[in-house]
Amino acid sequence: xxxxxxxxxxxxxxxxxxxxxxxxxxxxxxxxxxxxxxxxxxxxxxxxxxxxxxxxxxxxxxxxxxxxxxxxxxxxxxxxxxxxxxxxxxxxxxxxxxxxxxxxxxxxxxxxxxxxxxxxxxxxxxxxxxxxxxxxxxxxxxxxxxxxxxxx
Amino acid sequence: xxxxxxxxxxxxxxxxxxxxxxxxxxxxxxxxxxxxxxxxxxxxxxxxxxxxxxxxxxxxxxxxxxxxxxxxxxxxxxxxxxxxxxxxxxxxxxxxxxxxxxxxxxxxxxxxxxxxxxxxxxxxxxxxxxxxxxxxxxxxxxxxxxxxxxxx
DNA sequence: CCCAACATGTAGCTAATGCTACATTTTGGC
DNA sequence: GCCAAAATGTAGCATTAGCTACATGTTGGG
Ligand SMILES: [Mn+2]
Ligand SMILES: [Mn+2]
Ligand SMILES: [Mn+2]
Ligand SMILES: [Mn+2]
Numbered sequence: 001x002x003x004x005x006x007x008x009x010x011x012x013x014x015x016x017x018x019x020x021x022x023x024x025x026x027x028x029x030x031x032x033x034x035x036x037x038x039x040x041x042x043x044x045x046x047x048x049x050x051x052x053x054x055x056x057x058x059x060x061x062x063x064x065x066x067x068x069x070x071x072x073x074x075x076x077x078x079x080x081x082x083x084x085x086x087x088x089x090x091x092x093x094x095x096x097x098x099x100x101x102x103x104x105x106x107x108x109x110x111x112x113x114x115x116x117x118x119x120x121x122x123x124x125x126x127x128x129x130x131x132x133x134x135x136x137x138x139x140x141x142x143x144x145x146x147x148x149x150x151x152x
Numbered sequence: 153x154x155x156x157x158x159x160x161x162x163x164x165x166x167x168x169x170x171x172x173x174x175x176x177x178x179x180x181x182x183x184x185x186x187x188x189x190x191x192x193x194x195x196x197x198x199x200x201x202x203x204x205x206x207x208x209x210x211x212x213x214x215x216x217x218x219x220x221x222x223x224x225x226x227x228x229x230x231x232x233x234x235x236x237x238x239x240x241x242x243x244x245x246x247x248x249x250x251x252x253x254x255x256x257x258x259x260x261x262x263x264x265x266x267x268x269x270x271x272x273x274x275x276x277x278x279x280x281x282x283x284x285x286x287x288x289x290x291x292x293x294x295x296x297x298x299x300x301x302x303x304x
Numbered sequence: 305c306c307c308a309a310c311a312t313g314t315a316g317c318t319a320a321t322g323c324t325a326c327a328t329t330t331t332g333g334c
Numbered sequence: 335g336c337c338a339a340a341a342t343g344t345a346g347c348a349t350t351a352g353c354t355a356c357a358t359g360t361t362g363g364g
Contacts, residue, residue, distance in 0.1 A: 017210050017211075020275050020278045023278070023279075025322090028180060029350085051312090057170065058173070060171065061352070062353060062354080064314085065353075067313065067314095072350085083313080083359090084311075111291070114291045117287065121288075123172050124284060124285050126176040127180070127282070128280050128284070131283070133272055135268055135269065136273075139266045142266075184320085205340085205342080213321090213323090214323060214324080215343090217321065220320090220322090221321075235342080235343080307363100307364100309360100309361090310359100311359080311360075312358080313356105313359085315355085316353100316356105318351100318353080319350100320349100320352100321348100321349085322347105323348080324346090325344100327342100329342070332337100333337100
């Protein structure tokens with residue numbers, strides 16, 4: 001019988017952990033894109049247009065930073081824009097926006113449900129949202145549905 | 153009376169949202185540092201040493217990437233190392249490791265408590281952990297404590 | 305209708321985080 | 335004790351994401 005108490009051999013454990021970190025790296029890379037798409041959708045809905053300056057102000061970055069990122073969104077088929085004309089979302093961009101906005105709402109609602117104050121829930125959700133899998137999101141939704149409502 | 157239904161003026165809402173995104177950006181910048189420190193602490197505990205190659209394998213990156221990041225940890229007073237001798241944590245590094253490891257455990261335990269499968273909980277926690285405020289972490293701990301235990 | 309304010313865009317810098325290619329150092333098996 | 339494999343390190347490249355400085359385009363108030 002084996003003297004070592006390991007359930008999985010060390011090499012396999014390393015591979016698993018590497019895969020987890022790779023997954024987190026990938027999510028981190030997509031986080032900014034998701035925030036831009038979400039903000040553009042919000043602006044288009046509330047103002048009818050999404051100007052680079054407004055996007056930059058919402059994010060708290062210089063307008064040049066926003067312009068450069070918007071160029072990447074265009075390159076990746078998520079947005080389009082004519083010079084001096086504001087930014088619009090492609091079909092793919094709109095699909096991402098719907099998904100990202102719903103997830104954002106769910107994460108905020110969930111944090112509030114477990115007793116986090118609204119302002120703090122908004123802050124934490126802005127980061128957490130990008131790392132929540134479908135399975136975890138479902139667990140959040142299940143929990144919200146089963147919890148007693150505030151309004152009662 | 154005001155025809156507009158806004159509770160907060162638009163400018164103020166923009167400032168709030170910008171602050172939330174700034175907070176998330178700041179957390180994102182620290183995430184990699186936290187993972188390195190956590191992994192180094194794990195290796196020191198299990199193997200008695202933390203070699204750059206082992207750190208790189210755990211993260212799933214090239215060893216040169218790890219070496220460059222370790223240089224940053226040293227620059228920032230979190231680690232020290234002699235050439236060809238492996239990496240060690242300073243007092244500050246050890247303090248960060250304790251905090252980060254405890255938080256990681258809490259996030260995983262919390263996700264499992266709400267019904268996320270263990271493997272998925274580990275994956276999601278690897279990202280989520282870096283964006284959880286003290287207040288949210290407390291809410292997680294409260295919930296874990298109040299939930300029925302598996303082992304019963 | 306013009307011009308000043310504002311929005312937009314370009315150029316170029318820095319830092320972080322990844323990579324590959326290559327060089328050097330250490331170390332363990334024979 | 336040698337030497338080949340493994341570990342470590344250096345150099346240099348790319349991309350992302352931030353910045354400032356400056357240039358150009360648009361537009362509305364007087
Ligand atoms: Mn976000
Ligand atoms: Mn969001
Ligand atoms: Mn992590
Ligand atoms: Mn972790």
